[in-house]
Amino acid sequence: MNSDEVQLIKKTWEIPVATPTDSGAAILMQLFTRYPSNLEKFPFRDVPLEELSGNSRFRAHAGRIIRVFDESIQVLGQDGDLQKLDEIWTKVATSHIPRQISKESYNQLKGIILEILTAACSLNEDQAAVWAKLLDHIYDIIFKAIDDDGNAK
Numbered sequence: 001m002n003s004d005e006v007q008l009i010k011k012t013w014e015i016p017v018a019t020p021t022d023s024g025a026a027i028l029m030q031l032f033t034r035y036p037s038n039l040e041k042f043p044f045r046d047v048p049l050e051e052l053s054g055n056s057r058f059r060a061h062a063g064r065i066i067r068v069f070d071e072s073i074q075v076l077g078q079d080g081d082l083q084k085l086d087e088i089w090t091k092v093a094t095s096h097i098p099r100q101i102s103k104e105s106y107n108q109l110k111g112i113i114l115e116i117l118t119a120a121c122s123l124n125e126d127q128a129a130v131w132a133k134l135l136d137h138i139y140d141i142i143f144k145a146i147d148d149d150g151n152a153k
Helices: 003-017 020-034 036-041 049-054 056-075 081-099 103-121 125-149
Strands: none
Touching (some): 003 125, 020 049, 020 103, 081 125, 103 125
């Protein structure tokens, strides 16, 4: 990513990271509402959808999602940022491989993330394209880890 793209990401990121748990919760709630089968892969799958927003396990997971993105966005523009991104997201992917999450589910999540970011940050088309570029890079890392493992679909 060039320096203008990095600055755009960092600037627009200030909005969702200001309320990390709520931002992560918005992403997960939209994912489970639109694609309910994804809830089965989470430790709070036994909690009814309408009760999730107040569930401590759900809120903790929601916050972790935003924290890993925040860690990623903080390294953008630093020396070795691509290697750091690779380390961050390979670790995330590897930790999720035992849950047998499909690439289709990951792609569903990717679409939801872009949708929520676009709405929350009032992204224009060019800004949304830069975020999509970052997510494409992150997803390349995740899918490589899944493919390298050989166990996930």
